Amino acid sequence: MTIRVLLADDQVLVRAGFRSLLDAQPDVTVVGEADDGRAAVALARQLVPDVVLMDIRMPELDGLAATRMITEDPVLAAVRIVVLTTFELDEYVFEALRSGAAGFLVKDTEPAELVRAVRAVHNGDGLLSPGVTRRLISEFAARSKEPEESAPLARLTEREREVVALVGLGLTNSEIAGRLVVSPLTAKTHVSRAMVKLGARDRAQLVVLAYESGLVRPGWLG
Template sequence: ISADPELSAVRVVMLTTFELDEYVFEAIRSGASGFLVKDTEPEELLRAVRAVVAGDALLSPGVTRRLIAEFAARSKEPAAATVLDALTEREREVMALVGIGLSNEEIARRLVVSPLTAKTHVSRAMVKLGARDRAQLVVLAYESGLVRA
């Protein structure tokens, strides 16, 4: 779905019985914006679909913790920081906070700005780096060395 240019506006949420790291990594690499396990409460599933439709990414909490730990353990040496040259200092700061798993509201509180301002910084960083969603922004934050485990 994500590879088809005609479906570029479609967002994918994976819902699975298996919470295997390989499935999570492959889903994100393939363009999924969400990854949830089948025991997700209905309210959380609905929240996830709404978040993904709004352009955010969402992973089950257990998946997020393991994904970050595994990615950090597997990560190669940081790519040249030049990948981040397109970002302002504030966008780098916000990207680092996204990389450690903070929501827009948490970023706003930490930086003493409005949630809308935080969301704008996240969106601009995504556009400048060509990231489809927050999950890809997290990966870029680790790959660039902006965030380390």
């Protein structure tokens, strides 16, 4: 299966570099390019790509607003968005995750990492490393109001709540399995069921929900 990618960045050279790299892959093809957020939304609706690489800072409509418009469109429910940023702790990244982005990449990431990221989000994985999760989420969650436990959490079993909390701390499925002394497949099943019950598009949104619901607090991070 070929992964169809839409590029959204106002810098021509950035788009050209990404296109050259991705089109060279046997399982990836760039189906369109947009130089601002409004064009990105229009092309996403027209082309329905698998993955959108979305710059945050663009004219006309920024990447945050464009991300929200795409993720809120039921027709584009399967589209995965990776936001692109210059700095790892860009102040807008957390808002992008809240808006439904599957993760983020810094623009100077290694070529192999960019390709891996496209494949990862296409497979439904959130693009947040444990270390980045700890720094990013703790910084921005600390600025938020005191979280209130949301009603959807009542739908989770005790084990699922436990698993969601561990996802929020940045643990992988294998690490969760080790912590709970279960198989990696069992851990993955609990994560998948929690995502369905909470209406999370992907693992990245599950991390955000863990903090916003109060299952995890910034002070718990090591």
